[in-house]
Amino acid sequence: xxxxxxxxxxxxxxxxxxxxxQRRDLGPHDVLIEVKYAGICHSDIxxxxxxxxxxxxxxxxxxxxxxxxxxxxxxxxxHAVGDRVGVGCMVGSCGECTSCLKGEExxxxxxxxxxxxxxxxxxxxxxxxxxTHVVVTEDFVVRIPQTLGLDEAAPLLCAGITTYSPLRHxxxxxxxxxxxxxxxxxxxxxxxxxxxxxxxxxxxxxxxKKIDDGLRLGADAYHATSDPDTFEKLAGTFDLIxxxxxxxxxxxxYLSLLAIDGTMVNVGAPAEPLSVNAFSLILGRRxxxxxxxxxxxxxxxxxxxxxxxxxxxxxxxxxASKINDAxxxxxxxxxxxxxxxxxxxxx
Numbered sequence: 001x002x003x004x005x006x007x008x009x010x011x012x013x014x015x016x017x018x019x020x021x022q023r024r025d026l027g028p029h030d031v032l033i034e035v036k037y038a039g040i041c042h043s044d045i046x047x048x049x050x051x052x053x054x055x056x057x058x059x060x061x062x063x064x065x066x067x068x069x070x071x072x073x074x075x076x077x078x079h080a081v082g083d084r085v086g087v088g089c090m091v092g093s094c095g096e097c098t099s100c101l102k103g104e105e106x107x108x109x110x111x112x113x114x115x116x117x118x119x120x121x122x123x124x125x126x127x128x129x130x131x132t133h134v135v136v137t138e139d140f141v142v143r144i145p146q147t148l149g150l151d152e153a154a155p156l157l158c159a160g161i162t163t164y165s166p167l168r169h170x171x172x173x174x175x176x177x178x179x180x181x182x183x184x185x186x187x188x189x190x191x192x193x194x195x196x197x198x199x200x201x202x203x204x205x206x207x208x209k210k211i212d213d214g215l216r217l218g219a220d221a222y223h224a225t226s227d228p229d230t231f232e233k234l235a236g237t238f239d240l241i242x243x244x245x246x247x248x249x250x251x252x253x254y255l256s257l258l259a260i261d262g263t264m265v266n267v268g269a270p271a272e273p274l275s276v277n278a279f280s281l282i283l284g285r286r287x288x289x290x291x292x293x294x295x296x297x298x299x300x301x302x303x304x305x306x307x308x309x310x311x312x313x314x315x316x317x318x319x320a321s322k323i324n325d326a327x328x329x330x331x332x333x334x335x336x337x338x339x340x341x342x343x344x345x346x347x
Contacts, residue, residue: 005346006131008058009048015324023135028075038129039064039155040339062129063089063115066154084144088157103297142300145307152312155338163190164302165294166265174198179241186244188337191217196309255280263287313338319345
């Protein structure tokens with residue numbers, strides 16, 4: 001087994017600390033990846049602070065992984081040594097249920113194997129990308145186009161696919177009006193992607209402090225939700241609203257912004273329950289939905305789309321020693337728009 005450097009959470013309240021972990025020996029279909037960059041996702045913070053359930057400490061987070069293949073198992077056919085690759089939120093699934101057979105492994109009925117904090121097939125706990133190397137079965141490794149830098153591509157493995165999937169599923173494109181709630185790590189990618197798909201894009205943010213960024217990233221309009229007039233002016237406007245924030249909000253107020261047959265999709269995942277007034281749905285034949293990440297096939301499609309359109313994440317690259325500072329800055333919304341760890345600093 002390979003011993004590698006990493007950063008781990010040891011409890012829900014303690015700072016992350018340097019450590020070493022072991023990676024399994026390569027099986028026939030495994031790929032060894034030298035991690036070059038790992039994005040910091042808000043869900044990493046939720047997980048390591050036990051806000052979404054029990055955590056098997058110590059735990060190495062990270063599910064936005066970009067790197068280079070350095071070794072492959074004897075039966076690997078999808079990847080070769082030297083390939084630029086990525087790993088997202090999943091490293092396995094049953095492969096047999098109706099969801100998996102449709103290429104929707106994110107909705108695996110028995111439950112997929114998450115990149116960190118899940119029980120792997122061998123009974124060990126998966127450890128994520130805040131590390132120098134990772135071993136993953138070839139079916140859950142995707143190719144990163146040459147047109148994208150590995151650093152800007154890393155957040156696409158979560159933030160990119162989490163927003164791409166609902167935009168594609170609910171038909172964002174020419175003639176469609178799309179609103180993005182929140183201009184953060186997820187929201188900034190939603191704006192870029194929806195604009196590249198040809199939709200008319202509006203950002204709905206608490207204030208106008210990021211308006212210049214929003215317009216630069218591809219938004220056609222930008223409104224402050226702290227202004228009550230916003231909800232009156234925009235009532236009945238949007239075909240699709242993608243809510244990217246992981247905080248409670250007045251769902252019914254946002255539903256009022258939908259046109260008839262419009263859909264509001266939650267991709268942000270607040271720890272608190274959200275309530276909905278049924279009449280907000282009934283009176284406009286509106287829908288309120290949720291969406292997870294995409295399957296592996298769709299993740300590759302997203303990366304190819306981003307490569308074709310030159311859509312990388314807006315990033316701030318940090319050394320591993322700044323991970324805990326980055327967590328606090330994420331919680332304070334003090335990042336534009338995704339932290340990415342240079343894993344060379346783990347050595």
